[in-house]
Amino acid sequence: KTAIVTFHWFKLIHLFPYTLFSTGAVMSANTRVQRFEVQSNGTFVIHNIQLQDRGQYLCSARNPHGIDKMMVTLVVLAHAPKMMLSRHKDMTVYLGNSALLECQAQGLPVPNISWVLPDRSVVRAVSNSQQKVVLFTNGTLQVKNTNYLDKGIYKCIASNAAGADMLSVRLQIAALPPTIQEQLRENHTIYDGQSAFIHCTAKGTPGPTIRWVTFTGAQLRPSQFVNGNLLVFPNGTLFIRNPTVKDSGNYECVAVNSVGVAKRTVNLQVKRSSTTARIMSTSAHSTDVRYGGQLSLNCSATGKITWSLPDGTMVNGIPQSDHNWVHTKRYVMFDNGTLYLNEVGMKEEGDYTCYAENRIGKDEMKVHIKVVADAPIIRNNVYSVVKVHFGETVILNCSAKGEPTPTITWTSPAHRAIVPLSNKYHIANDGTLHIQKIQRFDSGNYTCSARNVAGIDKKVIHIEVLVSTPVINGLESQGVIRKTVVKDQRVLLDFVEKHQLYLTHFTMIKLIGDALQ
Structure with missing residues (x-):
């Protein structure tokens, strides 16, 4: 009769040469402890193998007739992490920009990536993209909207069971003070009624903000209309509409960012015109335009320009860069004197008059518009x-x-x-x-x-x-149909349509008593 075999497994450690000792951890068949399992047939299974599982294992098989042993040596393959990039790097980003710090490592098992920040905080897991510091799955660290507090040494640590490796990135934050592209001092002379555009373009990091300061101390910021004739466009250009002598003086452009200030001063001189306003050129005196089309009427002149429409409406000028007017107004007059008509209809047909005026006199010119339709x-x-x-x-x-x-x-x-x-x-x-x-x-x-x-x-x-002629029971155009019946018996009178009919009326005749005799 076959005797039952009992299996035991031992983990051995080396303390001295040629001497083997058991760790004391003994596992019998049909048992499982954490990651270790001995099956009923004596097979020893290690789940989720770790580097510390390497070494020698002793299997002991015993029954009443004796004992046998077998030694197994387990080798766990692992490679310590190794950085794929330079272990020391310097990086410079401009203030307010984002910094991307790369970290690539190879190893077996795949290394885990973590970053130690300059403030000694540690980022280990993939971060929410909404956070200031984000760790991506490929190990890259992103620092958003950098400021001076973000400078310092960032350490990337790649680790696995076989070891660790590290690289460091020294992050520097740079900034550029504003620089103005135009002349820092300029004299600008115009005649009264002649609108002025004074430019101010600035570069820098972070991007500078621009404002204008008038000779009265008034602060002008982009998209702000002051006194009805002063406007700063988003690109920094100052627009002065129909200036007079009292608008003469210094206008200062100030460009500012977090690291500096730049200034430009323009001395504006508005002179009184010594000649009467004069129209120098206009569109053709008679112009055809397609119904529903668009039309631009030009009027180049000295002095203040206005247009009179066929219905008597007067249209004044607006700044050239204010494109929203084109989409919200049927008529628009730009500051250069051009009158723009959107979606021309029949009521736009007629005479358009351009007026040029200054303090000495005025001039006018008519343009006739004919709307063409088919x-x-x-x-x-x-x-x-x-x-x-x-x-x-x-x-x-x-x-x-x-x-x-x-x-x-x-x-x-x-x-x-x-x-x-x-x-x-x-x-x-x-x-x-x-x-x-x-x-x-x-x-x-x-x-x-x-x-x-x-x-x-x-x-x-x-x-x-x-309309088809009515046909009843196959008999066409017969007004009376005769049928012989037996007195006192029920009679069925058939009516069959052979065509689609339009019947104004038909007559049913009821037989009573001896009426048919």
């Missing part, structure tokens, strides 16, 4: 007759060309306008008329009208409704 033309405009059977649907085509696009309407034989959408009628977008379930009273002339501001065109289509 009258509608209906395609295949011939009188036609359409025959349709009673109860069917008929489709009448009517398409037209013209500028602006003509509007299509239909009138019935009763000279009434047809509603575009109803149970009976439907007018499609292309002008096609659909008439449902045609009846006798739908016969007659249908008129299609194509209209726009330039005129009208019409087309007439005649509908003829076809």
Whole structure:
């Protein structure tokens, strides 16, 4: 009879040469302790192998007849981390920008990456992208919106069970004070009524903010209108509309960022004009424009410019860079004297007058605008007759060309306008008329009208409704049918339609008593 075998496994350690000692950890068959398991057949299983699991293992098999032993040496393969990049690096970023610090390492098992920051805090896990310091899965560390507190040494540590390796990055924060691209001092002379654009462009890191200071001490910031004639554009340009002598003086541009200040001073001299205003050039005195199009009318002149529209409306100038006006106003006059018309219609036809004026006098020039439109033309405009059977649907085509696009309407034989959408009628977008379930009273002339501001065109289509003669039991055009019956018996009178019929009436005759004798 086979004896039952008992298995035991021992982990051995070397204390002295040639001497083996058990660790005292003994595992029997069908047992599991943490990561270690001995199966019923004596197999020893180590889960999630670690570097410390390497060494010699002794298997002991015993039964009543004796004992046997087997030694197994376990070698765990592992490679300590090794940095793929230089272990020492210097990096400089501009104030306010983001810094990307790379860290790449190889090893077995795959090394874990962590960073030690200059303030000795440690970043180990992949971070939320919304945080200032973010650790990505590839080991790169991002420092957002850097400031001077972020400078220092950043240490990347790559570690696994076999060891660790490290690299360091010294981060420096740099900044550039503002520099103004134009002359720092400039004299600018203009005549009264002549608008001025004074530029101020600055560079720096972080990007500088720009403001203007007038000779009165007033502070002007971008997109701020002051006194109705002073405006600073987002690019730093100062706009002075229709200046007078009292606007003469020093205007100072100040560019500022966190590391410095730059200034530019412009001395503006506004002189009184010694000659009367004069228009030097305009658009052609007569100009055609397509209906619905756009039109620009030029007027180059000395002095203040205004435009008079055909309806008498006066239009004054606005700054050239204020593009929003173009989309919100039907008429816009730019500071260079150009009048812009958006979506020209028939009411824009007429005379436009450009006025130039200064304190000495004025000048004017007229431009006549003619709005050009094409009258509608209906395609295949011939009188036609359409025959349709009673109860069917008929489709009448009517398409037209013209500028602006003509509007299509239909009138019935009763000279009434047809509603575009109803149970009976439907007018499609292309002008096609659909008439449902045609009846006798739908016969007659249908008129299609194509209209726009330039005129009208019409087309007439005649509908003829076809009605079949009633046929009863196969007998056509017979008013009386005779049938012989037996007195006092029930009679069935058949009525069979062979066609689609339109019956105004039919007569049932009741037989009573001896009426048919």
